[in-house]
Amino acid sequence: MSTTVEIKIPDIGNVHDVDVVAVEIQTGDVITIDQTLITLETDKASMDVPSTVGGTVQQIHIKVGDKVNEGSLMVTVLANDEVTPAAEVVPAPVVAEVKSTEIAPIAKSAVPAVIEQSTSVVAKGKAHASPAIRLLARELGVDISQIAQGGGRKNRILKEDVKSYVKKAMTEGITVKGGSTLPKIAVPDFSVFGEIETQPLSKINKLTGHHMTSVWLNLPMVTYHDDADITEMEAFRVSLNSQKNVDVKFTGLLFIIKALAAAMQQFPRFNSSLSSDGESLILKKYLNIGIAVDTPNGLVVPVLRDVPNKSLKQLAIELGEKSEKARAGKLTAANMQGGCMSISSLGGIGGKSFTPIVNAPEVAILGVTKSSIQPVWNGKEFEPRLILPLDLTYDHRVIDGAEGARFMEALKYYLNDVRRLLV
Numbered sequence: 001m002s003t004t005v006e007i008k009i010p011d012i013g014n015v016h017d018v019d020v021v022a023v024e025i026q027t028g029d030v031i032t033i034d035q036t037l038i039t040l041e042t043d044k045a046s047m048d049v050p051s052t053v054g055g056t057v058q059q060i061h062i063k064v065g066d067k068v069n070e071g072s073l074m075v076t077v078l079a080n081d082e083v084t085p086a087a088e089v090v091p092a093p094v095v096a097e098v099k100s101t102e103i104a105p106i107a108k109s110a111v112p113a114v115i116e117q118s119t120s121v122v123a124k125g126k127a128h129a130s131p132a133i134r135l136l137a138r139e140l141g142v143d144i145s146q147i148a149q150g151g152g153r154k155n156r157i158l159k160e161d162v163k164s165y166v167k168k169a170m171t172e173g174i175t176v177k178g179g180s181t182l183p184k185i186a187v188p189d190f191s192v193f194g195e196i197e198t199q200p201l202s203k204i205n206k207l208t209g210h211h212m213t214s215v216w217l218n219l220p221m222v223t224y225h226d227d228a229d230i231t232e233m234e235a236f237r238v239s240l241n242s243q244k245n246v247d248v249k250f251t252g253l254l255f256i257i258k259a260l261a262a263a264m265q266q267f268p269r270f271n272s273s274l275s276s277d278g279e280s281l282i283l284k285k286y287l288n289i290g291i292a293v294d295t296p297n298g299l300v301v302p303v304l305r306d307v308p309n310k311s312l313k314q315l316a317i318e319l320g321e322k323s324e325k326a327r328a329g330k331l332t333a334a335n336m337q338g339g340c341m342s343i344s345s346l347g348g349i350g351g352k353s354f355t356p357i358v359n360a361p362e363v364a365i366l367g368v369t370k371s372s373i374q375p376v377w378n379g380k381e382f383e384p385r386l387i388l389p390l391d392l393t394y395d396h397r398v399i400d401g402a403e404g405a406r407f408m409e410a411l412k413y414y415l416n417d418v419r420r421l422l423v
């Protein structure tokens with residue numbers, strides 16, 4: 001005999017208004033116990049909600065885009081005999097860190113995209129895996145069909161299976177297009193040389209590492225170094241900071257952000273991304289700048305929005321708030337999305353030059369190191385000037401050397417005399 005069973009959203013932890021990102025069933029479907037009904041996603045994770053009964057789907061009460069809470073009615077099922085009480089429903093384990101990876105518009109393509117893979121061949125129904133596991137596999141660059149059998153019920157592929165596949169690929173070498181393999185780095189047992197301590201990498205460390213490797217392998221990058229004379233800019237900055245009733249601190253970085261935005265407006269290719277098929281250039285009409293911020297957990301890149309239309313003071317407040325939030329680990333996904341170009345400033349620490357890695361899909365990044373007084377020949381004598389070293393790394397598929405050099409000249413032009421930013 002069949003019974004009508006209402007399946008509700010189970011206890012999903014202390015989270016509310018969770019987004020429904022996938023509905024995996026249709027009215028009339030014959031479903032089995034444990035079959036995924038819907039997938040929920042918070043800003044930190046995805047989770048599958050399985051069925052606790054086998055039977056026929058009578059009615060679906062939610063759709064993609066809905067926000068649900070514990071107890072929301074999900075599906076009505078005309079159940080077979082073996083009904084599991086609804087109270088026992090538990091969502092599948094949290095499986096995929098999704099949006100918190102945002103250093104990383106980046107972190108999405110975790111393992112290098114040159115690894116032979118096709119997200120499109122991750123055909124539904126072939127490999128036995130939930131959408132969240134497929135998402136995890138995609139993020140790690142794994143072709144799920146390569147995982148022969150999963151360790152779950154009926155060979156269902158689990159998170160552990162994807163992880164051990166990646167581990168195996170990393171230790172045994174990965175086949176890349178063309179049939180060659182990425183050489184692996186042998187890690188000896190260091191303990192034979194002396195005492196060691198093994199510390200797990202933070203989530204941010206791992207995501208940044210994957211993203212950086214991916215960028216390194218995919219982008220032909222050039223770094224161009226030059227110096228800007230910021231003597232007058234510094235005098236203006238000092239005068240701003242010494243004004244009475246100034247409630248913010250103007251650092252040199254704020255002027256660099258403004259000058260960078262002006263140069264990007266002059267050279268629109270610097271505010272673009274390559275389409276995923278590499279066939280076209282996507283030019284952005286908005287202009288947001290990401291700032292690399294050092295935090296105890298690793299590097300994050302909060303994004304300052306609409307830079308051309310903000311005053312130095314507004315930017316100072318926003319940068320202060322966002323870098324503080326970054327260090328406290330409180331940046332939201334939205335705080336780190338939508339960057340057009342990034343700045344990595346090591347100027348507060350030191351340095352003369354370095355080669356920053358582009359935060360792809362952005363096409364360029366500006367590196368900044370410590371300014372210092374240098375003797376500059378003015379035609380008659382050496383004059384002490386404040387010189388700021390700049391490093392511009394760009395994706396050579398989008399920007400050629402001459403354009404890179406012209407861009408740097410424009411940036412220096414604005415920094416040499418920041419009044420030009422007003423024109």
Ligand code: CAO
Binds near residue numbers: 254292294345356370
């Ligand atoms: N040359 C000389 N001095 C500089 C400078 C430069 N290029 N840049 C900053 N300084 C000085 C500032 O004027 C300030 O001096 P005072 O303390 O005397 O006022 C000091 O260095 C510290 O500056 P700051 O770090 O507080 O402010 P900022 O606006 O320059 O930078 C931020 C803000 C968030 C970028 C920075 O705090 C930070 O996190 N830096 C680390 C960046 C990083 O890790 N990059 C990643 C590299 S890629 O892996």
